[in-house]
Amino acid sequence: MPDDALLALADPNDRDGDGISGRPNWITVPDYATLRPDARPRAGKYIGRFGKKAAAYDLLHQTASAYNQDMGVISFFEDRDPNTHNVLDPEVSNQKVQDVVAYLKFLKAPQPRETEQAAVLAGEQLFVQVGCGKCHTPELRTGDSPVAALANRPVRAYTDLLLHDMGPGLNDGYTEGSAQPAEWRTPPLWGLGLSPNSQGGSYFLLHDGRARSIEAAIAQHGGEATGSRDRHDRLSAAEQRQLVDFLKSL
Numbered sequence: 001m002p003d004d005a006l007l008a009l010a011d012p013n014d015r016d017g018d019g020i021s022g023r024p025n026w027i028t029v030p031d032y033a034t035l036r037p038d039a040r041p042r043a044g045k046y047i048g049r050f051g052k053k054a055a056a057y058d059l060l061h062q063t064a065s066a067y068n069q070d071m072g073v074i075s076f077f078e079d080r081d082p083n084t085h086n087v088l089d090p091e092v093s094n095q096k097v098q099d100v101v102a103y104l105k106f107l108k109a110p111q112p113r114e115t116e117q118a119a120v121l122a123g124e125q126l127f128v129q130v131g132c133g134k135c136h137t138p139e140l141r142t143g144d145s146p147v148a149a150l151a152n153r154p155v156r157a158y159t160d161l162l163l164h165d166m167g168p169g170l171n172d173g174y175t176e177g178s179a180q181p182a183e184w185r186t187p188p189l190w191g192l193g194l195s196p197n198s199q200g201g202s203y204f205l206l207h208d209g210r211a212r213s214i215e216a217a218i219a220q221h222g223g224e225a226t227g228s229r230d231r232h233d234r235l236s237a238a239e240q241r242q243l244v245d246f247l248k249s250l
């Protein structure tokens with residue numbers, strides 16, 4: 001996703017007055033990352049995209065830090081002497097890390113299902129009407145890429161990849177890059193209806209998995225999402241079911 005596309009969606013000072021002020025997470029890029037030709041740095045910082053707070057620059061950064069921080073496995077990328085740049089004691093080869101990156105990069109996007117059902121179509125309208133799509137942007141386009149299959153393609157991920165202040169209820173007390181404790185990157189909603197299949201039949205939504213249903217996840221939206229949540233709460237019970245039917249079709 002080109003930086004320009006994300007900057008076009010950002011509205012850090014809420015100039016349009018809709019209560020929603022998405023902004024990129026400006027991060028320090030690790031020395032092993034390959035910078036995008038179309039990157040738009042600011043004061044030496046770059047726009048992050050991956051992770052709950054968008055604190056990882058690319059899939060290699062995400063993968064190398066997940067090996068290190070989530071699994072305690074040291075790779076060449078994350079374990080170099082800061083002065084000499086010598087590898088200290090890697091436990092996983094570069095090739096293996098790069099293979100995982102390639103696997104992630106070429107994973108197929110989840111295909112929406114039951115898209116012609118009346119309830120799903122009605123729910124899609126409601127999604128836009130109550131303003132969910134202001135953060136969960138239905139479609140973005142990839143930019144240029146050395147891989148033809150990934151270049152200039154529509155991506156219906158339902159995210160703007162930007163940070164939003166979600167209110168005190170979702171404050172985890174941690175900062176990452178320029179992301180504040182209550183700020184989270186809009187999570188993609190593609191594949192939402194399929195996620196219980198890989199989680200023992202249950203939903204574990206929001207950054208810490210606390211929401212056990214789509215309805216519970218919506219109810220926890222605060223901060224910049226308060227207006228949208230209130231509009232959702234004023235829908236009839238039947239309309240709220242249509243919205244959930246739509247979300248489950250993704």
Ligand code: HEC
Nearest residue numbers: 132135164170184185186187205206207217224225228232
């Ligand atoms: C102001 C931006 C914003 C708006 C508006 C918004 N969301 Fe979200 N949404 C987020 C963010 C950010 C999170 C992640 C919060 C967290 O993890 O604590 C989220 C999380 C979710 C999740 C959980 C996804 C997951 O994988 O954990 C669902 C489902 C969801 N939103 C649906 C909706 C629906 C439906 C609406 C409209 C009623 C809506 N959102 C409006 C920003 C927004």
